[in-house]
Structures are given as structure tokens and as C-alpha cells.
Amino acid sequence: MDKKNIDWENLGFDYVATSKRYVANFRDGKWDEGILTEDSNITLNECAGVFQYAQTVFEGLKAYTTENGHIVAFRPDLNGQRMTDSAKRLEMPVFPVERFVEAVVETIRANAAYVPPFGSGATLYVRPYMFGTNPVIGVKPADEYQFRVFTTPVGPYFKGGAKPLTLCVSDFDRAAPHGTGHIKAGLNYAMSLHAIMTAHANGFDENMYLDSATRTKVEETGGANFIFITKDNTVVTPQSDTILPSITRRSLLYVAEHYLGLKVEERTVYFDEVKDFAECGLCGTAAVISPVGKIVDHGKEICFPSGVEKMGPTIQKLYDTLTGIQMGHIEAPEGWIKVIE
Numbered sequence: 001m002d003k004k005n006i007d008w009e010n011l012g013f014d015y016v017a018t019s020k021r022y023v024a025n026f027r028d029g030k031w032d033e034g035i036l037t038e039d040s041n042i043t044l045n046e047c048a049g050v051f052q053y054a055q056t057v058f059e060g061l062k063a064y065t066t067e068n069g070h071i072v073a074f075r076p077d078l079n080g081q082r083m084t085d086s087a088k089r090l091e092m093p094v095f096p097v098e099r100f101v102e103a104v105v106e107t108i109r110a111n112a113a114y115v116p117p118f119g120s121g122a123t124l125y126v127r128p129y130m131f132g133t134n135p136v137i138g139v140k141p142a143d144e145y146q147f148r149v150f151t152t153p154v155g156p157y158f159k160g161g162a163k164p165l166t167l168c169v170s171d172f173d174r175a176a177p178h179g180t181g182h183i184k185a186g187l188n189y190a191m192s193l194h195a196i197m198t199a200h201a202n203g204f205d206e207n208m209y210l211d212s213a214t215r216t217k218v219e220e221t222g223g224a225n226f227i228f229i230t231k232d233n234t235v236v237t238p239q240s241d242t243i244l245p246s247i248t249r250r251s252l253l254y255v256a257e258h259y260l261g262l263k264v265e266e267r268t269v270y271f272d273e274v275k276d277f278a279e280c281g282l283c284g285t286a287a288v289i290s291p292v293g294k295i296v297d298h299g300k301e302i303c304f305p306s307g308v309e310k311m312g313p314t315i316q317k318l319y320d321t322l323t324g325i326q327m328g329h330i331e332a333p334e335g336w337i338k339v340i341e
Contacts, residue, residue: 002113003113003114003115003116003117004113004114006114006116006153008116008117008120008121008122008153008155009120009121009122009155010155011116011122011153011154011155012154012155013154013155013156013157013286014152014154015152016114016152016153016154017040017152018111018114018124018150018151018152018153019038019110019111019113019114020036020037020038020107020110020111021036021037021039021040021107021148021149021150021151022034022035022036022037022103022106022107022147022148022149022150023035023036023037023146023147023148024095024099024103024146024147024148025133025144025145025146025147026093026144026145026146026147027144031093031095031099031147034099034103034147036106036107036110040150042146042148044133045133045134045135046135047135047136047137048131048132048133048134048135048136048142049131049132049133049134049135049136049141049142050131050132050133050142052136052137053132053136053139054185054186054187054190055090055091055092055131055132055141055142055145056129056130056131056132056185056186056187057083057086057087057090057092057129057130057131057183057184057185057186058083058127058128058129058130058184058186059079059080059082059083059127059128059129059184060079060125060126060127060285060286061073061074061075061076061079061104061125061126061128061247061285062074062123062124062125062126062285063108063115063123063124063126063151063340064115064116064118064123064124064326064327065115065116065117065118066118066326066327066328067118067327067328067329068328069118070328070339070340070341071108071109071112071115071339071340071341072326072328072337072338072339072340073104073105073108073126073337073338073340074247074251074326074336074337074338075247075251075335075336075338076100076101076104076105076126076338077097077100077101077335077338078247078250079100079104079128079247080095080096080097080098080100080101080104081097082183082184082245082247083095083100083128083130083184084096084097085182085183086183086184086185087130089180089182089183089185090141090180090183090185091141092130092132092141092142092145093145095130095147100128101338103128103147103149104126104128104149105338105340107126107149107150107151108124108126108151108340109340109341111124111151112340112341114151114152114153115153116153118327121155121156122153122154122155122156123153123154124151124152124153124154125151125152125153125154126149126150126151127149127150127151127152128147128148128149129147129148129149130145130146130147130148131145131146132144132145133145133146156287157286157287157290162287162289162290162291162311163291163310164291164292164293164294164307164308164309164310164311165205165206165282165290165291165292165293166203166204166205166292166293166294166295166296167199167204167205167206167207167208167221167292167294167295167296168199168202168204168206168207168208168295168296168297169207169208169210169271169295169296169297169298170195170199170207170208170209170210172194172195172198172207172209173209173212174188174192174195174207174209174212174219174220174222174242175188175209175212175219175242176212176242177211177212177213177241177242178241179242181219181240181241181242181243181244182241182242182243182244182245183244184244188244189222189223192207192222192223195207195222196222204296206221206222206224206282207221207222208221208226208295209221209222210271211240211242212242215271216270216271216272217238217240217268217269217270217271218238218269218270218271218274219238219240219242219243220238220243220244221282223284223286224246224282224283224284224287224290225237225238225243225244225246225248225249225282225283225284226238226269226280226281226282226283227249227252227280227281227282227283227289227315227318228269228274228277228279228280228281229277229278229279229280229281229306229312229314229315230276230277230278231276231277231278233262233263233278233314234262234263234264234265235252235253235256235257235262235263235264235265235314235318236264236265236266236267236269236277237249237253237264237265237266237269238266238267238268238269239266239267239268240268246283246284247285248283248284248285248288248289248322249283251322251336252283252289252318252322253266254333255318255321255322255325256318258333259321259330260317260318260321262314271297274295274302275302277304278304278305278306278312278314279291279304279306279307279312279313279314279315280292280295280304280307281307281311281312281315281318288319288322288323289311289315289318289319289322291307291310291311291312291315292304292307293307293308293309294308325337
């Protein structure tokens with residue numbers, strides 16, 4: 001298939017409409033067969049559950065062209081499982097993982113002309129999401145839902161390479177114990193917007209959130225998990241019931257242990273020990289790993305000896321290995337790469 005006439009090298013991380021999107025509806029206790037449509041608009045009642053009580057969950061993953069010319073997606077089954085967990089927490093119907101993967105594959109294939117060519121630095125971002133559609137005025141779950149998948153070509157999250165970020169310790173709480181911090185719900189991101197805009201206004205790139213119960217433990221940022229590297233080259237990531245389980249983080253930990261032979265620890269990370277780490281990074285779908293050079297705690301600076309000017313050496317190896325797996329340079333573990341065509 002011929003590619004669209006797009007300036008791939010200069011794409012931003014913004015929405016660009018593509019030809020097709022997938023739509024399935026849940027009514028009378030079951031999902032319909034689902035269709036691909038060219039209509040990018042959604043018409044809903046003014047009292048739809050999504051508007052009144054924020055019943056909406058979403059996922060994010062990428063499709064890209066590998067070195068050998070295949071269009072592939074990275075571990076979409078894990079996104080499907082995470083959406084299942086999110087839906088259950090918000091009393092929404094589960095869209096089966098198998099159907100989730102089929103819908104993602106079908107949508108990517110229908111938009112193959114928008115998948116950026118290998119070497120362009122761009123990818124096709126895939127956004128599956130689900131929301132309550134029928135009128136709901138009492139506080140209760142909706143009875144009807146819509147599941148959709150759209151795609152949009154995006155450029156690198158960081159133009160010109162990933163420069164180390166400066167973070168601030170936030171005065172806001174990201175998630176409460178026994179709350180919804182472990183699921184990918186729209187409401188979690190809505191409440192983070194004021195905190196991130198406050199951070200930006202004060203000259204910081206992102207927030208570091210601490211646990212809301214004791215404010216002594218590292219959680220995550222508004223949209224990424226932390227990875228730390230100790231001075232003896234151990235990879236450490238915070239473990240908490242209120243952290244969103246990142247698929248990128250899970251993959252990086254596997255890469256660290258099984259490809260790079262590094263020791264890996266998932267454990268409680270206390271803020272007091274952050275100053276002792278050699279490297280720090282944020283991991284997620286958009287940028288894979290973003291290096292962190294400095295964290296500021298109400299005027300007190302923590303600078304990481306490896307990563308102030310550029311990615312630290314271990315985080316660079318993790319980044320190179322995982323992106324090498326995604327792009328086909330390095331053999332992937334079984335089941336990680338879903339070939340679209």
C-alpha cells in the first residue's frame with residue numbers, strides 16, 4: 001500500500017485524523033459485532049453517563065514499520081488486559097482481550113497508509129477507549145457503552161533527542177489508597193491537569209508524586225512510571241497498589257534482567273533514598289524512557305550524576321535494547337510483537 005503524502009520527519013505529537021476507526025456498542029447486555037467507519041464524530045445524549053459521572057477508560061499503544069518492512073504492534077494483549085481491569089473497577093462491561101486485539105489489528109490494517117516508514121522516527125499511535133453512552137442522571141453505572149479505536153500518526157515525543165527533565169515534588173496527591181490509581185481511567189488524568197500546569201508555570205517539566213497516605217514513598221508522575229539505577233547498576237522501580245502498571249516498565253524490567261543481565265528490584269522506594277541513585281528515568285508508551293536530570297523538593301535539588309546532560313549509560317542501554325526489539329533489530333521474546341502485515 002502506498003503511504004500518505006505526509007512530512008513524516010516533522011510530525012508533532014498531535015492528533016491527525018486517519019481514514020478508518022473501529023466502533024462497537026454494548027446494548028442489552030452484549031457487544032455487537034463492531035464495524036470500521038469513516039465517521040470520526042460521536043453523537044451522544046446530553047445526559048450520557050460519560051458526561052455526568054466520567055465513566056470512561058482508555059489505552060495507548062503504537063504501531064510502526066520494522067526494518068524488514070512489516071507493520072507491527074507492541075504487546076497489544078497487555079493493553080487489552082489492562083483495559084479489562086480498568087473497566088471492572090468502573091463497573092463497565094469487559095471488552096474481551098481477544099476482541100480488543102482483533103479491533104486494534106483491524107484498525108491499524110485499515111490505516112496502513114498512515115503508518116510512518118522505517119527510519120522516519122514517527123509511529124502510528126493507537127487509542128482504544130470505552131465510555132458510557134445512555135442517559136444517566138442518578139449516580140449509577142450506565143447500561144450502554146461504546147468501545148472505539150482510532151489511530152493518528154505522531155512524531156517523536158522529544159524532538160531532537162530526549163533531553164534530561166527537571167521534576168518537582170508535587171504538593172498534590174495523584175491517587176488515594178484503595179482508589180483508582182492502578183487503572184487507566186480518564187478521571188485520573190483530568191485531576192492531574194492542574195498539577196502539571198502548575199509545575200510548568202513554575203519552570204518544571206513534570207511532577208514527582210509521593211504516596212498520599214504518608215508522603216514518604218515515590219509513586220509516579222502524571223503519566224509515566226519511574227525507573228531508578230543504583231550506583232552498583234541495579235534497576236529499581238517503585239511498587240505500589242496505586243501506581244498504573246506500565247507495559248513499557250514491565251518490558252524494560254524483562255529486558256534489564258534477561259537481555260542485559262542486570263539485577264532488578266520492584267519494591268517500595270522511599271523519597272529519602274532518591275538522592276542515592278545514579279540514574280533516573282520516566283517510562284511510558286510515548287517516549288519509552290525519558291531521562292531525569294534533576295528533582296527539586298521545595299528548593300532542595302537532587303541531581304543525578306549520570307543523566308544531568310544526557311541519558312545515563314544504563315538507561316541508554318535499556319532504551320536502545322527495547323527500541324531495538326520493537327523495530328526488529330533485536331529478536332523479541334515470544335508474543336511481544338504482533339505482526340499486522
